[in-house]
Amino acid sequence: MKSSNINRVARRSYSAGYLLAFLLLLLTAVPHVHAKQMDQEQTMAKLQKMTPARGYIDAHKNLEKPLGLLGGPVEVTITQTSGGVFVSLPDQRRLDPNVFGTPEMPRAFSGTPGVNGVPLMARGVEHSAYTVMKPLSPFGDKYTVMAEGKLSLKAVDATATDAAKTEDAVNMMASWKDQDGNTYEVRCCQMLAAHGMEFPTFGGVVTNHILHGFTRIGTALMPSEYAYFAFWGMGEVKKNGVVLDKPRLVHGMLTEYVRKEGYKLAFDDEVTPTRQHFHLMVAPFMPVMEEGRFTKKPVKTGFNLPNGMELPFWHVMFENLEIDSKRSE
Amino acid sequence: MVALVGGIGLQTPHPKTEEPVTVVELTNMLMFMPETVRIRAGTTVEWRNTSLLVHTITADPDLATLAESVQLPEGAKSFNSGNLDAKATFRHTFDVPGTYVYFCIPHEGAMMRGTVIVEPIVQ
Numbered sequence: 001m002k003s004s005n006i007n008r009v010a011r012r013s014y015s016a017g018y019l020l021a022f023l024l025l026l027l028t029a030v031p032h033v034h035a036k037q038m039d040q041e042q043t044m045a046k047l048q049k050m051t052p053a054r055g056y057i058d059a060h061k062n063l064e065k066p067l068g069l070l071g072g073p074v075e076v077t078i079t080q081t082s083g084g085v086f087v088s089l090p091d092q093r094r095l096d097p098n099v100f101g102t103p104e105m106p107r108a109f110s111g112t113p114g115v116n117g118v119p120l121m122a123r124g125v126e127h128s129a130y131t132v133m134k135p136l137s138p139f140g141d142k143y144t145v146m147a148e149g150k151l152s153l154k155a156v157d158a159t160a161t162d163a164a165k166t167e168d169a170v171n172m173m174a175s176w177k178d179q180d181g182n183t184y185e186v187r188c189c190q191m192l193a194a195h196g197m198e199f200p201t202f203g204g205v206v207t208n209h210i211l212h213g214f215t216r217i218g219t220a221l222m223p224s225e226y227a228y229f230a231f232w233g234m235g236e237v238k239k240n241g242v243v244l245d246k247p248r249l250v251h252g253m254l255t256e257y258v259r260k261e262g263y264k265l266a267f268d269d270e271v272t273p274t275r276q277h278f279h280l281m282v283a284p285f286m287p288v289m290e291e292g293r294f295t296k297k298p299v300k301t302g303f304n305l306p307n308g309m310e311l312p313f314w315h316v317m318f319e320n321l322e323i324d325s326k327r328s329e
Numbered sequence: 330m331v332a333l334v335g336g337i338g339l340q341t342p343h344p345k346t347e348e349p350v351t352v353v354e355l356t357n358m359l360m361f362m363p364e365t366v367r368i369r370a371g372t373t374v375e376w377r378n379t380s381l382l383v384h385t386i387t388a389d390p391d392l393a394t395l396a397e398s399v400q401l402p403e404g405a406k407s408f409n410s411g412n413l414d415a416k417a418t419f420r421h422t423f424d425v426p427g428t429y430v431y432f433c434i435p436h437e438g439a440m441m442r443g444t445v446i447v448e449p450i451v452q
Contacts, residue, residue, distance in 0.1 A: 082414055083383030084357070145357040147381040147415070257438030263359055272438030274394030319435045320383040320412065 047119055048293040050110035051198040052216050057162060057292070061195040066163035066203060073158035073167070073328040074207045076229045078151060078254055078278055080318045085149030085176045086263065088315035089305070091140020093221045095123060095130040096267040099213045100220065103128060108220040112294040115285050116198045117220055138281065138315040139221035141264040146176040146184075151278060151318045153252070155231060156328065159203030162195035168205035170231045172252060174280050176316065183240055184303060186282055186314060188250040189233025197292050201232045207325075211253065213268055218251070222258065224268045228276065229254040229325075237282055237314070239302035248299055251281040254323065278321055282314040350375050350420075353443060355384040355413065359436050361443030370450050373422040378413045384441070386410040386419050388431035398437055402427020402447070423447045 060066075100118060101107035103125050111117040114137050124131035151174045158167035170192060175185040192204025199217045202209070206227065211217045213224025230253035236246035257275035258266045266272075282301075285294040298312030305311055350373050354362045357380040366374065376386050389407035393399045401407060402425050410419035423429065426449040433441040 083412075084381030084415070145381050259439050261359075261440040263439055272395070275435075275438040277435075277438075 043119070047110050047117070048112055048198065051116055052110070053196065053199045056200060057196050060162035061164060063161070063163035064165055066159050066161050066165065068158055068167070069160045071327060073156050075326050075328050076153070076155045076157070076207065077324040078153040078229070079322045080149055080151040080278070080320050083149055083320035084145045084147050086143045086317040086319070087146050087176070088138050088140065089142040089144060089311070090136035090138065091142040092132040092134065093137055093139045093265070094132050096213070096223065097129065098268040099224065100130050103130065108214070108216065111198045111216070112285065114221065115219055115283070115294045116216060133221065137221055138284070138313045139219065139265060141262070143263055146178055149176045149318055149320070150174065151321070155205055155229065157203075157205040157207045157229070161202060162200050163203055164194060166192055166194040166203035168192055168203040168231075170205060170233055172235070174316065174318070178303065182302070184301065184314070185238040186235060186250060186280060187238070188235030188252070189231065190247065191234045193232040196232070197287050197289070197294060204233055205229070205231045211255070223266050223271055225255045225258050225271060226273065227253045227255045235282075237299060237301060244302050245300040249283050249285065249287060251283065252279065254278045276321065276323070278318040280314065280316045280318070284313045352377060354379045355433070356380050357382060359433070359439045359441045361441070365444040365446065367446045367448065368423060370424055370426050370447050371422065372447070373420050374445060376410070376413070376419045378415055378417050381415050383412050383414055383435060385412060385434040386421070386431055387434050388429055392434060393432060393437065395437060398430070398432040398442060400428060400430035402429065405429065
């Protein structure tokens with residue numbers, strides 16, 4: 001055999017061996033990747049089933065005639081007529097040990113990640129303490145300010161508990177403008193969350209109740225905070241008068257002040273109980289009603305971040321408020 | 330007109346008015362810039378809202394919810410600008426020497442505070 005043939009055969013053998021190894025790798029890798037994906041899906045399903053409020057929601061979600069609020073319905077009006085708003089930008093949330101515990105004694109890990117708890121694999125650890133939630137979320141310290149924030153909200157809290165039907169009502173219009181003069185608007189609620197999926201929603205509107213953080217009512221990424229008023233419902237997202245996304249899950253709440261110096265999101269022990277602000281959230285998740293869980297779905301906001309990506313949520317704070325409330329007759 | 334030395338604004342006379350004026354800006358970063366100004370008694374401070382947000386200039390203990398938000402020298406009167414929209418201004422003349430700590434009502438929780446140190450007029 002000539003040397004060139006030897007080389008050719010050797011090359012062919014080498015190529016064949018390389019190809020075989022690649023195929024073997026592929027054949028073994030595909031099931032491995034598939035299995036890993038299955039594991040993740042199973043883990044997610046388990047986490048979602050483990051939400052602490054699951055039993056409570058099961059007991060209330062088919063309730064046709066829920067009881068009313070003690071003392072009667074409460075009417076709430078919140079307005080902002082001038083001034084800018086704070087718009088949260090994607091950021092890594094620092095993890096409060098009061099809420100999330102420690103690596104030795106973790107808390108608040110169940111539920112759809114970000115909607116309710118934070119799974120352990122999403123937590124950074126340093127010096128035996130949690131640091132941040134690794135994926136970006138709407139609940140961090142980064143923000144921008146936008147002009148001409150306007151808020152007009154009228155609501156009634158009548159139904160006390162989660163139920164199949166509700167007497168609660170919300171009529172909200174919120175808008176603000178970017179530096180190019182584009183107007184962003186959120187309207188709600190064509191439909192209220194009469195009952196929750198992974199946490200209670202009290203008929204869609206709740207007044208005078210502690211939420212978030214350790215309560216597990218809403219995301220644990222927000223600090224535990226007293227909410228004078230809150231709602232959950234389905235609304236729509238507009239830009240310059242054109243509907244970009246509908247229906248979308250909208251959550252709003254008037255709470256004690258949960259920002260600190262530099263507008264950093266507070267831990268539980270840093271909240272200022274004597275000041276208030278209104279939070280508007282259009283979440284990058286959609287409810288899967290028949291399964292009682294949430295699935296990820298970015299919001300079409302129409303606002304592009306400096307890196308060219310569309311902001312996948314609205315988390316907007318209004319802080320120049322007029323607030324009025326009374327018991328209905 | 331403001332001169333900055335080591336983070337402290339030193340008052341310099343405004344060229345077009347008789348009374349000396351020191352300027353402090355209110356920002357989107359929830360800060361008074363400069364945060365601390367040092368002036369002579371009788372100087373007027375002008376706050377300019379260069380942000381998109383509504384702010385206040387408040388040195389009134391009755392309007393504060395945190396004790397550390399306000400400090401007034403003995404004999405000084407409290408003051409409050411009310412809501413200042415974007416581009417609005419507010420002026421206050423400081424006659425009583427001492428240290429004044431003031432704050433912004435909507436952003437008191439975010440620790441938006443400023444300090445004016447008023448030095449007596451040297452005869």
